[in-house]
Amino acid sequence: xxxxxxxxxxxxxxxxxxxxxxxxxxxxxxxxxxxxxxxxxxxxxxxxxxxxxxxxxxxxxxxxxxxxxxxxxxxxxxxxxxxxxxxxxxxxxxxxxxxxxxxxxxxxxxxxxxxxxxxxxxxxxxxxxxxxxxxxxxxxxxxxxxxxxxxxxxxxxxxxxxxxxxxxxxxxxxxxxxxxxxxxxxxxxxxxxxxxxxxxxxxxxxxxxxxxxxxxxxxxxxxxxxxxxxxxxxxxxxxxxxxxxxxxxxxxxxxxxxxxxxxxxxxxxxxxxxxxxxxxxxxxxxxxxxxxxxxxxxxxxxxxxxxxxxxxxxxxxxxxxxxxxxxxxxxxxxxxxxxxxxxxxxxxxxxxxxxxxxxxxxxxxxxxxxxxxxxxxxxxxxxxxxxxxxxxxxxxxxxxxxxxxxxxxxxxxxxxxxxxxxxxxxxxxxxxxxxxxxxxxxxxxxxxxxxxxxxxxxxxxxxxxxxxxxxxxxxxxxxxxxxxxxxxxxxxxxxxxxxxxxxxxxxxxxxxxxxxxxxxxxxxxxxxxxxxxxxxxxxxxxxxxxxxxxxxxxxxxxxxxxxxxxxxxxxxxxxxxxxxxxxxxxxxxxxxxxxxxxxxxxxxxxxxxxxxxxxxxxxxxxxxxxxxxxxxxxxxxxxxxxxxxxxxx
Amino acid sequence: xxxxxxxxxxxxxxxxxxxxxxxxxxxxxxxxxxxxxxxxxxxxxxxxxxxxxxxxxxxxxxxxxxxxxxxxxxxxxxxxxxxxxxxxxxxxxxxxxxxxxxxxxxxxxxxxxxxxxxxxxxxxxxxxxxxxxxxxxxxxxxxxxxxxxxxxxxxxxxxxxxxxxxxxxxxxx
Numbered sequence: 001x002x003x004x005x006x007x008x009x010x011x012x013x014x015x016x017x018x019x020x021x022x023x024x025x026x027x028x029x030x031x032x033x034x035x036x037x038x039x040x041x042x043x044x045x046x047x048x049x050x051x052x053x054x055x056x057x058x059x060x061x062x063x064x065x066x067x068x069x070x071x072x073x074x075x076x077x078x079x080x081x082x083x084x085x086x087x088x089x090x091x092x093x094x095x096x097x098x099x100x101x102x103x104x105x106x107x108x109x110x111x112x113x114x115x116x117x118x119x120x121x122x123x124x125x126x127x128x129x130x131x132x133x134x135x136x137x138x139x140x141x142x143x144x145x146x147x148x149x150x151x152x153x154x155x156x157x158x159x160x161x162x163x164x165x166x167x168x169x170x171x172x173x174x175x176x177x178x179x180x181x182x183x184x185x186x187x188x189x190x191x192x193x194x195x196x197x198x199x200x201x202x203x204x205x206x207x208x209x210x211x212x213x214x215x216x217x218x219x220x221x222x223x224x225x226x227x228x229x230x231x232x233x234x235x236x237x238x239x240x241x242x243x244x245x246x247x248x249x250x251x252x253x254x255x256x257x258x259x260x261x262x263x264x265x266x267x268x269x270x271x272x273x274x275x276x277x278x279x280x281x282x283x284x285x286x287x288x289x290x291x292x293x294x295x296x297x298x299x300x301x302x303x304x305x306x307x308x309x310x311x312x313x314x315x316x317x318x319x320x321x322x323x324x325x326x327x328x329x330x331x332x333x334x335x336x337x338x339x340x341x342x343x344x345x346x347x348x349x350x351x352x353x354x355x356x357x358x359x360x361x362x363x364x365x366x367x368x369x370x371x372x373x374x375x376x377x378x379x380x381x382x383x384x385x386x387x388x389x390x391x392x393x394x395x396x397x398x399x400x401x402x403x404x405x406x407x408x409x410x411x412x413x414x415x416x417x418x419x420x421x422x423x424x425x426x427x428x429x430x431x432x433x434x435x436x437x438x439x440x441x442x443x444x445x446x447x448x449x450x451x452x453x454x455x456x457x458x459x460x461x462x463x464x465x466x467x468x469x470x471x472x473x474x475x476x477x478x479x480x481x482x483x484x485x486x487x488x489x490x491x492x493x494x495x496x497x498x499x500x501x502x503x504x505x506x507x508x509x510x511x512x513x514x515x516x517x518x519x520x521x522x523x524x525x526x527x528x529x530x531x532x533x534x535x536x537x538x539x540x541x542x543x544x545x546x547x548x549x550x551x552x553x554x555x556x557x558x559x560x561x562x563x564x565x566x567x568x569x570x571x572x573x574x575x576x577x578x579x580x581x582x583x584x585x586x587x588x589x590x591x592x593x594x595x596x597x598x599x600x601x602x603x604x605x606x607x608x609x610x611x612x613x614x615x616x617x618x619x620x621x622x623x624x625x626x627x628x629x630x631x632x633x634x635x636x637x638x639x640x641x642x643x644x645x646x647x648x649x
Numbered sequence: 650x651x652x653x654x655x656x657x658x659x660x661x662x663x664x665x666x667x668x669x670x671x672x673x674x675x676x677x678x679x680x681x682x683x684x685x686x687x688x689x690x691x692x693x694x695x696x697x698x699x700x701x702x703x704x705x706x707x708x709x710x711x712x713x714x715x716x717x718x719x720x721x722x723x724x725x726x727x728x729x730x731x732x733x734x735x736x737x738x739x740x741x742x743x744x745x746x747x748x749x750x751x752x753x754x755x756x757x758x759x760x761x762x763x764x765x766x767x768x769x770x771x772x773x774x775x776x777x778x779x780x781x782x783x784x785x786x787x788x789x790x791x792x793x794x795x796x797x798x799x800x801x802x803x804x805x806x807x808x809x810x811x812x813x814x815x816x817x818x819x820x821x822x
Contacts, residue, residue, distance in 0.1 A: 160719050
């Protein structure tokens with residue numbers, strides 16, 4: 001009887017063959033108008049999904065059953081590892097995460113083949129064909145340089161254990177979420193490339209792409225928020241965003257994806273921005289691929305770069321050149337035919353949305369520049385440099401302030417042609433409310449201009465949102481407005497909440513790093529922290545030193561916090577497990593450093609972080625907005641119509 | 650040709666990425682190369698009552714190999730180390746990194762023991778001094794106690810024949 005790892009290996013090879021079939025036959029068929037060739041796309045895509053799913057579950061099974069004869073399992077798991085982390089370890093390694101990537105891609109392929117039956121055959125064939133090309137690349141990459149099923153002879157008795165940083169509940173769901181988003185942009189990309197190949201970019205194309213892009217964006221938003229939360233509470237540094245290359249790799253597609261959602265809306269409703277929308281669709285997925293390249297090749301070192309191998313880098317770079325270079329070449333060749341779409345005036349909703357789009361693209365480009373800059377400087381032999389948070393923060397504040405301002409203006413302005421005096425008249429009140437609100441909100445500590453600006457922008461979004469809603473409701477009932485509209489409002493409100501979180505925590509957080517003797521007290525952010533002492537505790541696969549910190553407010557005890565310093569028994573790696581007390585208006589954060597000497601004194605880091613949870617709450621609101629927009633009647637009826645048409649046929 | 654602009658931008662980017670690959674930070678030599686090997690005194694694995702320190706190897710060319718019984722790639726390089734010690738070219742010392750003594754001794758019994766002496770770096774402190782970022786890693790130390798070469802990852806036949814052995818020959822002269 002073959003072992004699951006062997007079955008997985010065969011499934012992966014079968015998937016590669018199916019992907020090759022899916023990448024070639026349907027596209028040729030579409031060009032020659034042979035419907036039997038085009039029909040191959042759907043079955044090849046669905047069988048490919050089955051094959052990749054088998055491979056994925058075989059790997060997961062090998063992890064769950066501790067099959068250490070598989071190199072990947074031996075290097076990333078251990079018999080002492082709890083079951084949920086053994087499952088998460090399936091995508092904890094380089095090979096496993098690639099398999100997850102491919103699995104997601106196959107999942108999207110199957111979904112597209114299932115839900116696009118009402119589309120013209122040539123479109124479906126081309127879309128699935130393009131996804132097949134991407135899938136072929138990834139499967140080939142896996143089988144040639146990073147096979148997850150490589151066997152180990154003789155098999156070791158036990159494994160090396162999962163990186164302790166990855167042993168966290170957040171890690172169980174974070175990568176799948178992120179990859180769903182990353183890879184989800186492949187659908188919009190495939191639709192764009194298919195449209196370019198066909199040479200026809202009509203409004204229908206934008207309508208078909210929209211829900212797919214929205215789903216991908218929603219997942220990506222959740223994934224990024226989780227990643228940020230994970231680094232906040234696991235890595236023990238108390239920061240929530242580090243402008244780390246890997247974070248940037250997920251943030252760039254998000255920025256461009258956000259622009260794409262808005263641009264698609266304009267293309268669908270007004271037929272404008274066609275070539276720009278196509279470019280954004282190509283860019284969003286290209287940046288996802290680039291992110292994969294940056295993380296997996298080791299070109300940029302970062303805390304996340306768990307796997308590095310130049311051979312892999314060369315492969316991904318060639319693959320990137322073919323996929324991205326090819327699609328941009330196609331764009332350069334065909335975009336002129338596409339045309340610019342319907343005209344609009346300088347003062348119109350179109351041009352506000354376009355400006356916002358450009359700002360988001362500039363933001364993504366500056367993140368790309370900051371991420372690539374050290375590499376470029378190094379490649380030109382100008383020394384070793386790194387663009388740190390000061391660069392990113394400055395650029396971001398500058399680019400996002402006008403972008404956020406436009407969030408307020410765009411939805412209120414008229415399509416095609418708006419009148420500036422009328423806009424100023426309608427928005428004047430909202431602006432006055434924002435200024436007064438931003439200045440009136442009291443804070444106990446000193447006045448910080450940037451925090452006030454952040455509050456102003458947040459209130460601006462809320463006020464203009466309310467204004468827009470009131471305008472829409474004149475003569476209409478609450479329920480008659482489309483869900484898409486509410487989705488937009490909720491997502492924009494999410495942006496406001498994120499802004500409050502970021503500006504307040506940046507402006508008013510306080511931190512102390514100090515050595516504390518048992519019994520000693522220190523005041524941080526209006527709270528008194530008393531260090532009681534440390535004890536030793538044991539977990540399932542680690543041993544730890546646990547400290548006790550009593551927290552007082554105005555002299556009365558409000559809680560006890562227990563930060564830990566854990567040592568993984570198998571690998572010997574140590575990990576700080578910070579104690580965090582979360583609240584709506586503030587987080588208290590205590591992390592244990594090193595023992596100072598034999599006297600029982602420890603170095604500790606204590607942080608007071610006002611409003612920090614608003615950052616993630618806002619991100620969740622944005623994702624909820626995306627999900628709400630997906631339930632819009634238009635998409636639901638489209639599916640119903642499709643079903644009815646199928647039943648009729 | 651404004652529509653070709655993104656393509657041009659991408660080609661430039663690919664150029665830099667391609668150059669970046671050959672500047673792989675992992676190929677940058679360890680900062681410890683041509684520096685004195687960090688000093689330590691650690692308990693021996695076989696007889697924890699006795700200690701070993703690099704000072705004792707003053708005037709000799711030797712290899713310091715970091716390994717652990719939990720390390721998978723160590724199994725891969727081990728036969729090569731055993732062969733090397735049997736050939737008697739160079740004395741090999743072992744730094745048993747973040748390991749359990751019982752497991753380590755079992756492992757040596759099973760796989761063969763190429764080491765003159767093994768020391769226990771249970772908490773990994775010495776590993777930090779040596780800049781170990783993953784076992785196995787192997788250091789070639791010269792007569793003056795200076796690190797002359799560092800092999801990251803398992804010792805391969807290729808690395809041995811092309812780099813390590815020629816270097817040992819020239820250093821022993």
